[in-house]
Amino acid sequence: MNTAARADSLIAALRAALGDAAVLVTEDTSPDTLARHLVDWRGRYRGQARAIVRPASADQVATAVRLCSAHGVSIVPQGGNTGLVGGGVPDATGTQVVLHLGRLNKVLAVDADNLSMTVEAGCTLAQVQAAAAQAGLLFPLSLASEGSCTIGGNLATNAGGTQVLRYGTARQLCLGLQVVTARGEVLDMLRSLRKDNTGYALRDLYIGSEGTLGIITAATVGLHPRPRGLCTALVTCTTLEAAVALLAATRAALDAWLTAFEVMGALPLKLVQRHLPQAAQVAQTVSLGDDGMWLVLIEVTSARSEQDASEALEHALATALGEGLVSQAVVAHSDAQRQAMWGLREAIPLAEKSEGLMVKHDIGMPTSAVPGFVATTGQTIAARWPGAQVVCFGHLGDGNLHYNVQPPPEAASGDALQAFEGEVNAVVFDAVQVRGGTLSAEHGIGVLRRAELARRTPAVALQTMHAIKQALDPDGVLNPGRVLMG
Ligand SMILES: Cc1cc2nc3c(=O)[nH]c(=O)nc-3n(C[C@H](O)[C@H](O)[C@H](O)COP(=O)(O)OP(=O)(O)OC[C@H]3O[C@@H](n4cnc5c(N)ncnc54)[C@H](O)[C@@H]3O)c2cc1C
Known part of the structure; x- marks a missing residue:
């Protein structure tokens, strides 16, 4: 059987087993529906699929896998398609099947x-x-x-x-x-x-x-x-060193009560002000001063009461103000204020999307290494690409930064952008590596980071990963070319 005949036979077999409505093909599916499955959230990866298969049970998933495997067709599992590393959309060949799990929703x-x-x-x-x-x-x-x-x-x-x-x-x-x-x-x-x-x-x-x-x-x-009390605050720190010291101090004072510690540099806030001004309003309650300052969102919970949570956070912040770790602090006194603080933090990826293409990094390292990384990497980037801008924010409590670099106008597209991306990645990942960090703290590897993983992972670890893949998926049916190269 040639490739086209094999694909047709697979579609017929899938429809017979799962029902016609569970198998969408390009020819009779609207472009909007297709785009939801074939283009990633950032619009960076666009693929084609032989079919989008929507099973309704684990047994139907198993049937679909057996049929695809028997026809030599590989499968791209897909959930909400919000992944940021290109792992959930098919490649450009049009031969893969997207297996969408959305109907398993009970x-x-x-x-x-x-x-x-x-x-x-x-x-x-x-x-x-x-x-x-x-x-x-x-x-x-x-x-x-x-x-x-x-x-x-x-x-x-x-x-x-x-x-x-x-x-x-x-x-x-x-x-x-x-x-x-x-x-x-x-x-x-x-x-x-x-x-x-x-x-x-x-x-x-x-x-x-x-x-x-x-x-x-x-x-x-x-x-x-469910915690009975919750208290959230936005504070400014004059340096990232102060923010890291504040993290250590609030951890020591509050231990497991501390549930979130998010950091935002001045530039991400400017992007939110530019593209989503409504979400940025809450930042006016604290003035950022100059570009070297950092905004920190802190959240504390209590198993006992709201009052307990707010007293604990206010006490920790008063101490931090006294020690000069914090220059200003605003505590949320209503759920609306709390939502506004989180709204600001969560608006950053959307504001970045409106701003245009950035070279993104989801890196992790010991929190103690973060200020040194940000200072030296920022200097290197400024010296090599004076027009580039660093948008830095993230989960400082976990040592996880979203360290995104906006290219200068002369490197904003085409070959120049590709070259810029490669060079910036080398600068960022080298600096991460010498600090014992990771090139992906939470987004994963997908397509975006597979070459970097291959380059920077010790040979024994890489061989072990390939051996596991070979043992569990010897025919390469499941998401080939993701995580591991070739
Ligand atoms: C605005 C925004 C904010 C985000 N914030 C965060 C954040 O704070 N932290 C974070 O970690 N991520 C974040 N992400 C990334 C993303 O939301 C997560 O990676 C999420 O876990 C992906 O879930 P999904 O259902 O959308 O998976 P998809 O995007 O559909 O798939 C992601 C990967 O998982 C595989 N996959 C999906 N479902 C299955 C399944 N059932 N079985 C096997 N494999 C499967 C896919 O093949 C693909 O490789 C953010 C994304 C956006 C757009």
Whole structure:
């Protein structure tokens, strides 16, 4: 059978097994629907697919995998398509199948006594949070994309977000998984145990594997008690060193009460002012002074009461003001003010999108190394590309920075942009590497970082990764060319 005949035979087999409505093909699908599946959130990766397949159960996922495998067609698993490294959209060949998990969207069980909940992979993160809230509990994973991203995608990318400092990444919040393997078998590991030392940690192998080892169809996640008190503040620090010292001081004073510690440089705030002025209004309550200053969003929770949370934060901030770590502080006194503070932080990626193309980095390093990294890397970039601008913000509490570089006008497109990107990446990743950091703290590798991963990972680690891929997906059916090259 030639390639076209094989593809037609696959579509017919998928339709017979899953129903006509579950298999979308380019010829009879609207361009808008196609774009949702074929173009990534940043508009950087645009692919083509032979079909978009929308199974409604784990068994249907398994059937689709077996059929694709038998026809020699590779699969790109897709959740909310909010990933930022190009891992969830197909390549340009038009031969791949996008396997969209959106119809697996049921909350299967809530066990309030065990603080756990089992959900299908296509539930949006917001849906999972709401189901936990309905049971009087908290699912603390929180990302700006939570209305669209799915819990399957969160686990496949081991997503981080704004509360990692207190609750950990998606991996730490996952107790059990159900996965469809590359051979089309349903591997059921949907246990809700907090201690389980039986053999290799298969669950953890699939978490963060970005759809290259298996397709996540359901998960059992751990829940937490809902805090009774919450207090949020925006503060300014004159230097990044002061912000890092403030982090250490608030940690020492508040320990597990500290749930978020986000930092924003002056330039990201200017972008929000320019493109989303409404969201920037809250920043007027603290004046940033000069460009060297940093804005920090701090959030504290209490298991007891609102008053407890605000007293704890106000006390910590008063001490920090006395010690000169903070120059100004505004504490939110209503839910609307708190939302406005978070709205400002979450508007940054959208403002960047409106501003235009940037060379983005999602890097991590020990928090103690952050000020040195920002100072020396900023100097190198300013010296080599005087017109470039650094947009720096992120989860300082986790040592995770979004360090994005806007090219100067002469390098804003075409070959010049490509050359600029390569050189800036080398500057940034070299500086990260000497500080014992990581080139991807939370977004993953996808297509965007696979060459860098291959270049900068020790040979033994890389060989072990290839051996795992070979063992679990010998025919390369699942998301080939993502994470690992070739
Ligand atoms: C505005 C904005 C803010 C963001 N903020 C954060 C943040 O703070 N922290 C953070 O970590 N990320 C953030 N992200 C990135 C993104 O939202 C996360 O990576 C998210 O976890 C992706 O989920 P998704 O369902 O959209 O996955 P997709 O984008 O659909 O897929 C991502 C990867 O996972 C694979 N995949 C998806 N579903 C499955 C499945 N069920 N089984 C196996 N593989 C699967 C895909 O093949 C792909 O490789 C942000 C994105 C945006 C647009």
